[in-house]
Amino acid sequence: MRFIRKKNMQKTExxxxxxxxxxxxxxxxxxxxxxxxxxxxxxxxxxKEHAAFVENMAEYIGISSAxxxxxxxxxxxxxxxxxxxxxxxxNTEYGVTNKRLIMKRGILCVVVTEIPTDRIESIYIFQGIxxxxxxxxxxxxxxxxxxxxxxxxxxxxxxxxxKIGDIIEKNKLVTxxxxxxxxxxxVIKPEPVVEEHPDYRYGTFVRVMPxx
Numbered sequence: 001m002r003f004i005r006k007k008n009m010q011k012t013e014x015x016x017x018x019x020x021x022x023x024x025x026x027x028x029x030x031x032x033x034x035x036x037x038x039x040x041x042x043x044x045x046x047x048k049e050h051a052a053f054v055e056n057m058a059e060y061i062g063i064s065s066a067x068x069x070x071x072x073x074x075x076x077x078x079x080x081x082x083x084x085x086x087x088x089x090x091n092t093e094y095g096v097t098n099k100r101l102i103m104k105r106g107i108l109c110v111v112v113t114e115i116p117t118d119r120i121e122s123i124y125i126f127q128g129i130x131x132x133x134x135x136x137x138x139x140x141x142x143x144x145x146x147x148x149x150x151x152x153x154x155x156x157x158x159x160x161x162x163k164i165g166d167i168i169e170k171n172k173l174v175t176x177x178x179x180x181x182x183x184x185x186x187v188i189k190p191e192p193v194v195e196e197h198p199d200y201r202y203g204t205f206v207r208v209m210p211x212x
Contacts, residue, residue, distance in 0.1 A: 004095040004102050017096040017163045020155040022136035026085045028153075031130070033078055040071045094151055096163060098171070101141060103149055117168055119144045125157045 009015065047064040087107050095102040101120075103113040120141055127137035137157035141149045141164075154160055 002093075004093050004104060009097070010099070013097045013099050015095055015097050016167065017160070019094040019096065019139075019151055019160050021089055021092045021094065022134065022153045022155045023089070024130065024134050024136055025153045026082060026089050028130070029081055029085070030078060033074070037071065037074065040067055040074070043067050044071060094154060096160070096167065098167060101149065101151075101164070103151060105152075113149045115141055115143045115149050117164070117171055120164070120168060123161050123164060124148075125161060127157065 004015070044064060044067045047067060088105065091105070091107050093102075093104040098117075100114050100116045105111050120143060122142040124140040124142065125137050126140065131137045131153075136153050136155055139151040139154055139157045139160055141151075143149070151157070151160065
């Protein structure tokens with residue numbers, strides 16, 4: 001977490017959770033390419049075995065040589081992709097702080113994606129067959145701006161979702177007031193008005209005699 005700690009952490013920010021990039025990312029393409037290599041290997045062995053029982057041996061030898069070259073070329077490509085994915089695996093960092101989510105990927109061209117926790121609308125998890133077996137998945141974050149940052153092939157995706165949810169709920173309970181409190185003018189209640197009785201004058205009872 002050198003990149004996130006040195007270049008993206010603020011003074012009042014605290015790293016609360018470090019999602020781990022799953023090691024399956026480095027060999028996932030190897031697993032998916034195994035059926036292709038298996039078919040090429042079967043064809044290669046089959047052409048070599050049948051070449052001794054046919055008259056046109058040169059044709060089978062040519063086919064076998066072509067399959068061999070395709071097999072070796074595909075193997076070299078897969079190994080190069082494997083090396084590149086190892087470097088990407090070592091240079092990918094995920095972080096969850098008390099204010100935002102941070103995703104850093106790349107070797108030569110570094111891509112840093114972040115989203116504040118108060119702008120998160122929903123969380124999506126995508127998990128395939130291998131993901132359920134090896135306990136990894138892709139966590140997508142839907143924000144207010146419409147973009148969807150991704151924690152790609154992260155370990156324990158459901159634990160990450162729970163942690164993000166806990167941070168959001170905790171931040172909702174914290175109320176920060178910037179500046180002084182607004183001044184309120186006191187409300188003065190008006191005194192009740194008592195209507196004077198016509199037979200009272202300054203607190204003295206006066207009896208009015210009728211005219212004779």
